[in-house]
Amino acid sequence: MSYSRWAFLICIASLFFYKPTSADSNPTPKELSEIPQNFLNFAKKAETFDWMVRIRRKIHQNPELAYQEFETSNLIKQELENMGISCKHPVAGTGLLGFVGSGQPPFVAIRADMDALAMQEMVESEYKSKNDGKMHACGHDGHVTMLLGAARILQEHHHLLKGTVVLVFQPAEEGGGGAKKMIESGSIDNVQAIFGLHNDPLVPLGQVACRPGPLAAGSGRFQAEISGKGGHAAIPQQAIDPILAASNVIVSLQQLVSRESDPLDSQVVTVAKFQGGGAFNVIPDSVAIGGTFRAFSVKSLLYLKQRIEEVIVGQAAVQRCNATVTFNNEDLPMYPPTVNDKELHKHFQRVAVDMLGISKVTDYNPVMGAEDFSFYQERIPGYFFILGTKDEAAQERSALLHSPYYNFNEDALPVGAALHASLAVRYLLESQTGNPTGNGHRHDEL
Template identity: 70%
Template sequence: MGFSKGVFLIVYLLLVFFKPSLSNFSLSSKELSEVPINFLKSAKKSEVFDWMVGIRRKLHENPELGYEEFETSKLIREELDKMGISYKYPVAVTGVVGSIGSGKPPFVAIRADMDALPLQEKVEWAHKSKNPGKMHACGHDAHVAMLLGAARILQENRELLKGTVLLVFQPAEEGGGGAKKMIDAGALENVEAIFGLHAASHLPLAEVASRSGPLLAGSGFFEAVISGKGGHAAIPQHSIDPILAASNVIVSLQHLVSREADPLDSQVVTVAKFQGGGAFNVIPDSVTIGGTFRAFLKESLIQLKQRIEEVIMGQAAVQRCNATVNFFSKEKPLFPPTVNDKDLHKLFQKVAGDVFGTDGVKDMQPVMGSEDFAFFQEVIPGYFFFLGMKDDTMKQIPSPHSPYFRINEDALPYGAAMHASLVVRYLLESQTETPMGTGDFHDEL
């Protein structure tokens, strides 16, 4: 054995037995904690901030509903092209999946939803929606801008990526199950973890909130047509009144939560739609009701669905009416509960603490809202959090899905920095140590 081979063998054995951590080898703990701070500084630079704001406003002016986000995805692809980031398109009709890094494992993803809501905007400002009856009333325009901001930061710091980051621009979050279609299209193939965020106009700027475990409820939608026999309101005995039947249905549906559900198992059934009739003195032939049901346990969600159908059919029959029930299983699949991975929660706390300080990282209680990000979490570990965007200049803060909804654009750098920091930290900490001498190397002893 020659001297050089003997030295190499010693080094090889040391590496095998001591297995130094790649993240420690690459960056010290101090340097690691400075990455999010540096990313935030980059995102706050006027050049980057103004660019993100410009993207967000373009999207706000041109909102598109689920699976119709053709111009939205075109803008995204144009920006990725400018940054030299490769991507796949179309994925799930209008979705885009970008890729930054080595192109090799480990793979980690960050996601933004792209779709708007069928609302007429009532906020008067220079960038009001130009598409009648459509509005970005949930902050998805900001989500896209922040993910593009993260892409820019990551592309400029590619040397920190010990693996591959996928940028998931997802269609149809608002009830369309876009996440499920992205999965079915193979968007998460080989991905080990995924992160997502949502704008929160009620949280102060420079704060984030989340929790380990159940965060948001699972949900479903239903619509029922209750049919009777129309007639003159003055002689109801000659009619079969579907309005009366529907009223009894609505009252009975509330008993599913108050009298059938475990009080410790949070559930909601809400009828938010009631359509039928058009005159004060005419009993209509039919009415349509619809709404949503929610629960934190998937079993409870399935049970609610079954009982909703039984109650509607049964109560309609009591009033001599017929009923049909639609749960939109194809257009609006049941959303599973959003459950955050406990290990990713620890990672989130470390990264968010570096970005916002410990006082800016809040634990939150579970909320009955739902998110189709949960579809991702059914197949791989995922983590979802809320980013504070409160505008202190506003006396009243409109809720999401309101025609008066607004966001604070000063929050965009924070979202971009969080996205970028989470995946960099994940890749550094998830590296598997490969001892020197493995792979294609061959030594003759």
């Protein structure tokens, strides 16, 4: 369904949910600066907070892997409809969109990822995963809940919306490139800017961390089959040893970063998979290796991809072996770097400081991990920030992301929900004054 049709439906719905106030005109600078704190106070109210906790725990109990988030998606749809928010469902398989506001431009989006990981949960709790071999070990259950919390805040403060907020609930962030499929489904058509977040158990609760420019690296995957000739370990001269060839390949791949890349252009090549042989006295016919490559620019990613194939094929040939190399495919696309728009960074800082205070808004060093929010940033100005979830008072160290002992800190829910809502509302209000943020440039390079 086109945006114009959704806009009509939202306009009709707004007749029932509009709250007339003296704030029909744009807020004063003082009123504008008070919005984030007011939203945070609303999110901290027992009724709102308890509701978010219930949702988060229900999602946590029922984790679903990439493109299998059917129950999660249905839960979100039901909650949005309960709030009177129009939605489009399904999108990109299991995703969905919600629409809050006037139904008219400008459009701004806020996004959450929904998928879990293929891991067995080791945390004992009343809301432990009911699905064996699956758990929310990256906090996406918290991400979804905070976006629903933002939806509740936005609907309650409908009169402040000078445009439309698009709520993007996205499947398959963990390697499946769900953002790419959401874009292909038209999810951000006509959207001027998009915001997203990720929780971090190393950043203190109540703080946020951010930076303009590169935040997370782009990432690609490779696999290689190195074929030789099997034989007895006692007579290696009658065999062609693919294990030796693969070992030389791995050593040579490490030299791509140490000897071919600019030391100031961070890159990583990691071989994390090595499979070959099943007996201590038999040289196998073939060996399989695989890994990832990461960089902060598209140019560097493409160079690494080219050289990885050349090195694997060439080094295998030196040892009389053959090699075939494959890279990402449609189901597992290569992720571009996550690069934050510089003007949106200023917008984020203003909003976050108004909500949390300047001491709670900290810098964040770039990381070599990848995030598929980057696909949105290739199309429109986007901003991705880090939400602290570390419990400083806890006796034990918080489990890290992707750990079977990880558990999202629910005390962070109000901050994330209020920040989502505040960033969107303030963006729309500032757009009305003729000072929209975001420079609209595509980010291919540092």
